[in-house]
Amino acid sequence: MGKYKEPDIYKKKWYQKNKDRTYQNSQTPEAKKRKIISNKKYSVNHREKILLNKREYTRNHKQEKIAYDQQRRKEHPEIKKEYYNKHKERVLAGCKAREHINIPLGLFCQICNKELATQRHHEDYFKPLEVIFCCRLCHENLDRNRKEREKASPEEMKKAYKNAWKI
Numbered sequence: 001m002g003k004y005k006e007p008d009i010y011k012k013k014w015y016q017k018n019k020d021r022t023y024q025n026s027q028t029p030e031a032k033k034r035k036i037i038s039n040k041k042y043s044v045n046h047r048e049k050i051l052l053n054k055r056e057y058t059r060n061h062k063q064e065k066i067a068y069d070q071q072r073r074k075e076h077p078e079i080k081k082e083y084y085n086k087h088k089e090r091v092l093a094g095c096k097a098r099e100h101i102n103i104p105l106g107l108f109c110q111i112c113n114k115e116l117a118t119q120r121h122h123e124d125y126f127k128p129l130e131v132i133f134c135c136r137l138c139h140e141n142l143d144r145n146r147k148e149r150e151k152a153s154p155e156e157m158k159k160a161y162k163n164a165w166k167i
């Protein structure tokens with residue numbers, strides 16, 4: 001005689017409630033879509049937490065990250081070209097600014113005024129010599145909000161962008 005086992009009531013209850021949650025059901029296109037949407041929701045709602053986690057991870061694995069990036073650049077030289085083709089104006093503006101504008105020593109970020117300014121931000125890539133000196137975090141925020149700012153501005157702005165690029 002084997003040992004008497006208490007019936008696992010909770011397991012059974014869970015099973016009754018979630019009969020549809022099988023592996024096969026999770027592989028249907030609809031389920032996959034639902035998963036993508038819920039993942040997106042999570043990434044929007046927990047943006048700060050994810051960013052902090054990422055930052056901490058890269059800080060703890062700095063050497064590995066550098067080695068990985070070098071390896072990747074060697075194996076896929078086309079990535080750099082792709083980036084250039086996609087963000088031509090950004091790359092060119094960055095080069096111009098780095099060439100001609102030095103960040104003044106001891107200058108504080110012009111956005112938050114708390115950290116030392118270490119980067120140059122372009123509000124308009126077609127005016128490469130007009131930069132805002134800012135810290136890394138403020139720069140990230142500025143670039144992240146760029147699309148929203150452009151949406152808010154009138155369409156003439158966009159036309160002006162295009163015309164400027166023709167010259």
Ligand SMILES: [Zn+2]
Pocket residue numbers: 109110111112113114115134135136137138139
């Ligand atoms: Zn700042």
